[in-house]
Amino acid sequence: MTKRWQAFVGLLMIALIAAGCSSSGGTNSEAGSTSGTSGTSSAKKITVSVWALQEHTWIDGAAADFNAANPDIQIEVSKYAVDPMKEALKVAANSGTLPNMWSTWGGSLGSFYAENGLTADLTQIAKDHNWPSLYNQAAIDMGTYNGKVSGIPYHLNAVDMWYSKTVYDKLKLTAPSTFEELEAQLQAMKDGGITPLSLGGKNGWHVMRLTEQLLEHFAGPELHDKLNNLTASWNDPAVVQTFAKLKEYNDKGYFPKGYVALDPTEAVNLFYPGTTGLDIDGTWLDGNIAAAGFNVNDFGVFKFPTGRSSVFAEMFQVSADLDQATLEATIKVGEYLTSAEVVNKYIDSYGTPAALNVTYSENTPHLKPLLDMATKGSFLITDQALPQEVVQKLFEAQDKVALKEWTPEQAAEGMEKAAADYKAKNKTS
Amino acid sequence: MEQRVHPISKALKYVLIVVLAAIFLLPVLFIAFTALKSSSDLLTRPFYMFPEKLQWHNFVQAWEQGRMSMYMKNTALIALVKVPLGILIEALAAFALTRLAFKGSEWLFALFLIGMMVPMQATLVPLNMILNKLGLVDTYPGIILIYLGFGIPFGILILRGFFRTIPKEIDEAALIDGCGVMGKFFKIIIPLSMPAIATLFIFDFMATWNEFLLAQIFITKDSMRTITTGLLAFRGQYSANYPLMNAGVLISVVPVLIVYVAFQKYFVSGLAGSVKG
Known part of the structure; x- marks a missing residue:
């Protein structure tokens, strides 16, 4: 027995040592190149660590192309799903272990890293490399904080109304041009046995796309911008009207059953087969429709009957903690991954590029119309325009109004209090 | 009657x-x-x-597109090192706490139990700093060490309880027969504790196989990811492939089922013994 146990313990030790030896998982990576604060520089090769989102399938091919063409630089990609990415970035930021470059969103989501001095100031590089001729200016602006460019933009997304042609043909409807017409169509769909709005309330942001358009309608562009900048009071009749309209739609059954807890991906799944008539979604939806086995031509887009579309950008932020050589290599990688060359090669899976002079795919017929609508007028999407504390209050207000725990007036008051608390905290800190 | x-x-x-x-x-x-x-x-x-x-081809697609063979191999490697090694360490600690009469053993046991009360989320930042300093981020020894640390308190709790049900007279008889301390551990205590060890093996294997939070933070290379983090590939920012994800989930539970079936005959008696005394 003792011998058997000794053999067992011995085997365990061997296995542990073997695990240590194979810790790179069989890849041919360089020693020590992990999520460290700077790229691993050897005499010849610089490793650039990039954290990207799981769905950035195009990045694998683009990184391989880059590595083949640049023997002195090695891109090392790590991929995360959305929420794990946010969590991993926060942990890395707090422990000083950010990668060289990471994928994040513009507005208040990316501002955390810029405002805490964790991102390199790319303002001069943007000037020297003439970024306005390479990228949509709006996308650059959404990653600029206190006048400093903090990220290399790769996506510029526009969000607006999508309708099911199956539903619209069945009810003999056409895309509405006024708010009253839209409301009449919502009721017509309900009367026709179809749930009008394919929105899921879980995590708040899907229903928020309706809230922000209602706010744009009731407040108008000027007040809407002021509310987002926290320079106007949220305890305003336009805000009350917005929440009252949300409550009305809820009471009339315009949302799917149990929508407050419904995951947005599950809510959108109801839209594809025509169980629901409308979705408020982005430029990426063509790809999702096709992936779910439906025909993109069975769907159409129209502008919510307000003047402006909701837009947001995604970008690669660059660590502030890099030596000059690694910073240059990282910028080279970032500019390559976001270039028109890469976009054109991987356009079917790339999403909505921030790069200019690109050729759109036939598989995404609604991408250009949505971007054209946004070009005529846009506002930054609410969950990136508002500070995150206030965004969370907005999500809470949406839920509580739907669950009849708050009146629209209480929701407006709650928002005003959250905005005031944020401003007071920001003033004293 | x-x-x-x-x-x-x-x-x-x-x-x-x-x-x-x-x-x-x-x-x-x-x-x-x-x-x-x-x-x-x-x-x-x-x-x-x-x-x-x-x-049926969803299972093939999930296996291939989801690169499940790689993720399952990585998880199996971690679990098959961590679980036996953890049980050995926990058994040695429980043996010392129950069989080696030393002052403060009760306090030491309480100290071990504090480990169960520390929320994992609160340790992420310091652990990340330590692993980075030691160069252990994105290494299997790094993640195994963390898993061992989090698993030890529960293992000691289970095994200490079971070891206490083994009569001390057996120890004395072993001593008379010329058994040393380690001989007593390996020849008497461990064979008699197989139900508890098997139970712990099932629990620990399941916990390691299904662990998500630490794996997603401390393993950033795709080639080293575990099955739970790998399954997220079926879910994007705005969409999810539910058929493939569910096929992947079904495939991923097979090893856990095999371990459970292999050790289930010990399961109930092990669990009952561990909570006595």
């Missing part, structure tokens, strides 16, 4: 068991239905309906 059970009450008992089993199996059945549907079948018909056409 053996008490006779009335046939009706016996039948009722079985009906209750069947109903309970059905309640527990229903979610698994719906996962299986989803795994066998096409995307459009899933979206156009209620989720509880039997698939219109069985899509």
Whole structure:
């Protein structure tokens, strides 16, 4: 027995040592190149660590192309799903272990890293490399904080109304041009046995796309911008009207059953087969429709009957903690991954590029119309325009109004209090 | 005298068991239905309906597209090192706490238990800093060390409880027969504790196999990811491939089921013994 146990313990030790030896998982990576604060520089090769989102399938091919063409630089990609990415970035930021470059969103989501001095100031590089001729200016602006460019933009997304042609043909409807017409169509769909709005309330942001358009309608562009900048009071009749309209739609059954807890991906799944008539979604939806086995031509887009579309950008932020050589290599990688060359090669899976002079795919017929609508007028999407504390209050207000725990007036008051608390905290800190 | 059970009450008992089993199996059945549907079948018909056409190739696609062989191999490597090594360390600690008479053993046991009360989330930042300083981020020893640390308190709690049920007289008899301390551990205590060890093996294997939070933070290379983080590949920012994800989930639970079936005969007695005294 003792011998058997000794053999067992011995085997365990061997296995542990073997695990240590194979810790790179069989890849041919360089020693020590992990999520460290700077790229691993050897005499010849610089490793650039990039954290990207799981769905950035195009990045694998683009990184391989880059590595083949640049023997002195090695891109090392790590991929995360959305929420794990946010969590991993926060942990890395707090422990000083950010990668060289990471994928994040513009507005208040990316501002955390810029405002805490964790991102390199790319303002001069943007000037020297003439970024306005390479990228949509709006996308650059959404990653600029206190006048400093903090990220290399790769996506510029526009969000607006999508309708099911199956539903619209069945009810003999056409895309509405006024708010009253839209409301009449919502009721017509309900009367026709179809749930009008394919929105899921879980995590708040899907229903928020309706809230922000209602706010744009009731407040108008000027007040809407002021509310987002926290320079106007949220305890305003336009805000009350917005929440009252949300409550009305809820009471009339315009949302799917149990929508407050419904995951947005599950809510959108109801839209594809025509169980629901409308979705408020982005430029990426063509790809999702096709992936779910439906025909993109069975769907159409129209502008919510307000003047402006909701837009947001995604970008690669660059660590502030890099030596000059690694910073240059990282910028080279970032500019390559976001270039028109890469976009054109991987356009079917790339999403909505921030790069200019690109050729759109036939598989995404609604991408250009949505971007054209946004070009005529846009506002930054609410969950990136508002500070995150206030965004969370907005999500809470949406839920509580739907669950009849708050009146629209209480929701407006709650928002005003959250905005005031944020401003007071920001003033004293 | 053996008490006779009335046939009706016996039948009722079985009906209750069947109903309970059905309640527990229903979610698994719906996962299986989803795994066998096409995307459009899933979206156009209620989720509880039997698939219109069985899509067995979803399992092949999930295996290949989801690179499940790589993720399962990585997870198996971690679990097969961590679980036996953890049990060995925990058994040695529990043996010392119950069989080596030393002052403060009760306090030391309480100290070990504090480890169970520390929320994992609160340790992420310091652990990340330590692993980075040691160069252990993205290494299997790094993640195994963390898993060992988090697993030890529970293992000691289970094994200490079981070791205390083994009569001390057996130790004395072993001593008379010329057994040393380690001989007593390996020849007497461990063989007698197989039910508890098997139970712990099942628990620990399941916990390691299903662990998500630490794996997603401390393993950033795709080639080293574990099965739980790998399954996220089926879910994007705005969409999810539910048929493939469910097929992947079903494939991923097979090793856990095998471990459970292999050790289940010890399971109940191990659990009962561990909470005595």
